[in-house]
Amino acid sequence: MPSEPLSRGRIVAAAIDLIEREGADAVSMRRIAAELGVGVMSLYNHVPNKDALLNGVAETVLSRIEFTDDPGAPWTERVREQARAFRQIAHHHPRSTMLVVSRQLHSAAGLLPVERALATLREAGFEGADAVRMVRMFVAYIVGSLLREVGVTPTFAPAQTRTINADGVDPVLFPEVSSLSELLGECDHEAEFEFGLELLITAIEAYAGRREGTR
Amino acid sequence: MPSEPLSRGRIVAAAIDLIEREGADAVSMRRIAAELGVGVMSLYNHVPNKDALLNGVAETVLSRIEFTDDPGAPWTERVREQARAFRQIAHHHPRSTMLVVSRQLHSAAGLLPVERALATLREAGFEGADAVRMVRMFVAYIVGSLLREVGVTPTFAPAQTRTINADGVDPVLFPEVSSLSELLGECDHEAEFEFGLELLITAIEAYAGRREGTR
DNA sequence: ACCTGAACACCGTTCAAGT
DNA sequence: ACCTGAACACCGTTCAAGT
Numbered sequence: 336m337p338s339e340p341l342s343r344g345r346i347v348a349a350a351i352d353l354i355e356r357e358g359a360d361a362v363s364m365r366r367i368a369a370e371l372g373v374g375v376m377s378l379y380n381h382v383p384n385k386d387a388l389l390n391g392v393a394e395t396v397l398s399r400i401e402f403t404d405d406p407g408a409p410w411t412e413r414v415r416e417q418a419r420a421f422r423q424i425a426h427h428h429p430r431s432t433m434l435v436v437s438r439q440l441h442s443a444a445g446l447l448p449v450e451r452a453l454a455t456l457r458e459a460g461f462e463g464a465d466a467v468r469m470v471r472m473f474v475a476y477i478v479g480s481l482l483r484e485v486g487v488t489p490t491f492a493p494a495q496t497r498t499i500n501a502d503g504v505d506p507v508l509f510p511e512v513s514s515l516s517e518l519l520g521e522c523d524h525e526a527e528f529e530f531g532l533e534l535l536i537t538a539i540e541a542y543a544g545r546r547e548g549t550r
Numbered sequence: 551m552p553s554e555p556l557s558r559g560r561i562v563a564a565a566i567d568l569i570e571r572e573g574a575d576a577v578s579m580r581r582i583a584a585e586l587g588v589g590v591m592s593l594y595n596h597v598p599n600k601d602a603l604l605n606g607v608a609e610t611v612l613s614r615i616e617f618t619d620d621p622g623a624p625w626t627e628r629v630r631e632q633a634r635a636f637r638q639i640a641h642h643h644p645r646s647t648m649l650v651v652s653r654q655l656h657s658a659a660g661l662l663p664v665e666r667a668l669a670t671l672r673e674a675g676f677e678g679a680d681a682v683r684m685v686r687m688f689v690a691y692i693v694g695s696l697l698r699e700v701g702v703t704p705t706f707a708p709a710q711t712r713t714i715n716a717d718g719v720d721p722v723l724f725p726e727v728s729s730l731s732e733l734l735g736e737c738d739h740e741a742e743f744e745f746g747l748e749l750l751i752t753a754i755e756a757y758a759g760r761r762e763g764t765r
Numbered sequence: 766a767c768c769t770g771a772a773c774a775c776c777g778t779t780c781a782a783g784t
Numbered sequence: 785a786c787c788t789g790a791a792c793a794c795c796g797t798t799c800a801a802g803t
Contacts, residue, residue, distance in 0.1 A: 340767090341767085341768085363794085363795060363796080364795080364796060364797085365794085365795070365796085373768080373769090374768070374769050374770075375769090375770095375796085375797090376768075376769055376770080376797085376798095377767080377768055377769070379797080379798095380766080380767055380768070381767095384796075384797075385796065385797090433652060436697060436703055437648060437652075437697070437703075439701065439703075443723070443724075446719065446724055446727050447724075449726075449727055449734075450723075450724045450725075450726050450727050453726035453727065453730060454725075454726050457726065463730065463733060464733055466726075466730065467730060467733045467734055468742060468745050468746075471698065471737075471742055471746075472691075472742075472745065472746040472749065474694065474698070474703065475690075475691055475693075475694030475695045475697075475698060475703075475746060476687075476690055476691050476694055476746075477694065478693070478694035478697055478698075478703055479689065479690030479691055479692065479693035479694035479695075479697075480690045480694075482651060482652070482690075482693055482694075483686065483689070483690060483693075486654065504661065508658070508665075509658075509661055509662075509665045510665075510669075511664075511665050511668035511669050511672065511681075512661050512664055512665050512668065515668060515678065515681065515682060518678060518679055518682045519664075519682060522686075527683060527686055527687075530683050530687065531683075531686075531687040531690060531691075534687065534750070534753045534754070534757060535749070535750075535753065537753055537756065537757075538749045538750065538752055538753035538756070539749070541752065541753070541756065542749060542752075555786090556786085556787085578775085578776060578777080579776080579777060579778085580775085580776075580777085588787080588788090589787070589788050589789075590777085590778090590788085590789095591778085591779095591787070591788055591789080592786075592787050592788070594778080594779095595785080595786055595787070596786095599777075599778075600777065600778090766803095767802105767803080768801105768802080768803075769800105769801080769802075769803100770799105770800100770801090770802100771798105771799090771800095771801100772797105772798085772799085772800105773796105773797085773798080773799100774795100774796095774797095774798105775794105775795070775796085775797105776793100776794070776795055776796100777792105777793095777794085777795100778791105778792085778793095778794105779790105779791085779792080779793105780789105780790090780791085780792100781788105781789100781790095781791105782787105782788085782789090782790100783786105783787080783788075783789100784785100784786080784787075784788100
């Protein structure tokens with residue numbers, strides 16, 4: 336009794352569910368088919384192959400970002416909000432995040448955030464090559480932050496995080512790491528993200544000012 | 551005629567070779583064993599499982615970074631050099647880069663770069679939580695940049711890069727992207743990296759100055 | 766047009782057997 | 785201590801057959 340007909344959308348949704356529930360390694364065509372109560376090969380009527388399915392997952396997760404843009408706000412605030420919206424991925428789809436940042440997307444889902452960012456930066460007075468550079472810098476920072484948050488890039492908890500300072504770091508070889516091990520062992524992701532974001536925005540404001548001065 | 555005895559090092563090296571030659575998807579225990587001219591199960595005498603092997607790959611690639619630290623140089627220059635050294639991963643081991651940034655490492659190989667960064671930042675006057683924050687921001691930026699460079703995060707070449715401006719981006723839906731498509735389609739990775747790096751360093755200098763002022 | 770089972774060429778890993 | 789082949793429980797995907 337298939338309540339709904341199979342479709343690309345349903346397949347992608349099932350994949351996302353499965354990833355969030357059991358991790359990216361659990362995803363297989365056979366597993367997803369089982370989840371949907373159909374034969375494996377039925378999937379291939381709606382999706383060319385596994386790779387395309389995973390692209391679909393990435394696109395869908397990306398398209399679920401809720402952008403709230405206030406055109407009246409100053410550009411700095413708008414940039415902040417866009418960056419934060421992006422970061423929501425790590426919260427709403429933590430185990431799919433790696434997939435989102437590790438797949439080259441060419442769909443509208445991937446283009447929309449860039450479109451918004453470029454528009455905002457234009458308002459800030461950046462055009463052409465400068466605007467593109469700014470977007471790329473922000474994307475790099477955000478992507479790197481998401482990876483840390485999602486637990487793939489180390490937070491630099493040395494050895495095992497649990498046993499603070501009882502960790503096996505040689506204080507002679509790594510004096511700094513070992514003296515800061517307590518701080519390295521904890522990470523307030525939100526605070527870290529905001530810190531870097533503010534620094535970046537301040538830097539961009541200064542950059543705009545410098546350019547203004549030499550024009 | 552096994553010229554050399556099997557060892558964890560030889561296995562990891564073979565894996566790196568294979569990844570760089572045929573991509574990360576080509577890596578399998580069976581394939582690596584074949585590459586080394588041994589039975590699959592022989593690998594398990596030196597490596598507990600595939601996951602551990604891939605961690606070994608990440609650690610080894612990371613440990614191959616050539617840091618050249620000039621203690622006499624100003625801290626800004628030392629930070630620059632460390633960031634650039636890290637970026638070399640993308641050039642020396644492009645197809646292993648994803649593995650390096652996507653695995654939580656707890657070995658000395660992963661700690662050394664952090665140790666150096668913390669020492670340099672201490673010299674710049676940052677200690678404790680500030681130093682940790684700075685390192686994390688730099689790592690986020692560098693990791694994100696590497697992913698772009700290595701071709702996983704989009705450079706934002708809309709549709710297919712090759713046909714510049716003949717790409718299928720709707721100029722009504724995406725006016726900014728479509729008007730900047732030419733710039734978005736090309737990416738001088740070195741220049742982009744340096745641009746963000748300078749901005750970051752400038753921002754940190756300003757941050758240090760601000761803090762100094764209010765002390 | 767959509768679904769499907771059988772089959773093929775792969776996986777990682779356990780186990781028992783060898784030296 | 786190190787190596788190994790057989791076996792098990794999985795993969796993605798092709799193909800031919802069904803409706």
